[in-house]
Amino acid sequence: MKLVCGKASQYLGPMIAGELGLELVETEFKVFPDGEQYLRLGEEVDESCIVVQTIFSDSDFFNLLLILDALEGNAEKLVVPYFGYARQDKKFNEGEAVSARVIANAVDRYISEVVTIDVHDEGISRFFNSDFVNLTAFREISREIDLTDPLVIAPDGGAEELASTVAEELGTDYDYLVKDRKSETEVSIQPKKLEVKGRDVVLVDDIVSTGGTMSEAISMLKDQGAGKIDVAVTHSVFARNALSRLYFNGANKVISTNTIEKSISSVDVSPVVAEYLKDG
Structure with missing residues (x-):
């Protein structure tokens, strides 16, 4: 072969x-x-x-x-x-x-x-x-995470299994975000079960494209008192200025793999x- x-x-x-x-x-x-x-x-x-x-x-x-x-x-x-x-x-x-x-x-x-x-x-x-x-790839991605006892969070229920995998590897707990529409113009995003105040967070997903969802999640978690927030994804599409958006909104570190070959691919x-x- x-x-x-x-x-x-x-x-x-x-x-x-x-x-x-x-x-x-x-x-x-x-x-x-x-x-x-x-x-x-x-x-x-x-x-x-x-x-x-x-x-x-x-x-x-x-x-x-x-x-x-x-x-x-x-x-x-x-x-x-x-x-x-x-x-x-x-x-x-x-x-x-x-x-x-x-x-x-x-x-x-x-x-x-x-x-x-x-x-x-x-x-x-x-x-x-x-x-x-x-x-x-999330077992390998987990080895790049150096936060102490972080809360692993998926941006929605669809990525909950990925969050579970990372949490198991790190020996910590996990959750996913839910949207609560307060009014026609106000939407609150928060973890479904767990409190983030004072805890470091790892946001995980299979792919980041424009970075809009992740950037919004970072901002909301920061507002709720989260500490350092790492972003861990398998596929770094990072269209347009997605990577800059993540850091601008408060990401501590962005971890991705070489499924898409880019300079940021560390796993x-x-x-x-x-x-x-x-x-x-």
């Missing part, structure tokens, strides 16, 4: 290969003047391969399709560290396309298993005929993926 890295996973892919002791397939990427992509494998591949490619952009998705086509049936496992478009897993309004289903339909025929990390909605597995595995997920692939 060999490993092929997509253009969006040029650092993470080789790290996974190193953990597994697999040879990398050399791949040539090129973009023509008109914007069309070109891909060529540097060798003839006649054995099963693991493909690693984050889907952070439309370009990443098409790059993945080119790799799968070039492998001509030899792509066995697909590792998608960040599964973009997973938030559009159903029609929220009449006439909408279901983007997660589009991606699943496009890649499913090439592979036997897809592996992802802290996907936004694990329900997208229903779009795949292939085996679907969702790993978590390596390659051991998480490799451990599963070794046993899988």
Whole structure:
């Protein structure tokens, strides 16, 4: 078995290969003047391969399709560290396309298993005929948290399981935020069960995009007397000025992984993926 890295996973892919002791397939990427992509494998591949490619952009998705086509049936496992478009897993309004289903339909025929990390909605597995595995990076993320006895908080009930995982690793308690609409113009955000006054807090979620929800949560928790507030996320989309917003609103530290390869990515997920692939 060999490993092929997509253009969006040029650092993470080789790290996974190193953990597994697999040879990398050399791949040539090129973009023509008109914007069309070109891909060529540097060798003839006649054995099963693991493909690693984050889907952070439309370009990443098409790059993945080119790799799968070039492998001509030899792509066995697909590792998608960040599964973009997973938030559009159903029609929220009449006439909408279901983007997660589009991606699943496009890649499913090439592979036997897809592996992802802290996907936004694990329900997208229903779009795949292939085996679907969702790993978590929050045990590794927990090791980067150095606050003393913090309260772990999810921004909503949907991320409560992530908060539970981190709290278990840290040996502390957890909660999630609820919105209480006081009037048409006033909304209060507060923990559902626990008091934050005087306690350090870790805010956890699978993804930060614009940073609006997290920034609002930081401000509200500060107003309620919280101490230091760390933000811990798996996928650092950080659109526009999201990172600046978090710090401006009072974040003490922002922790994220290399599922999306950015300079702020401090947690390596390659051991998480490799451990599963070794046993899988």
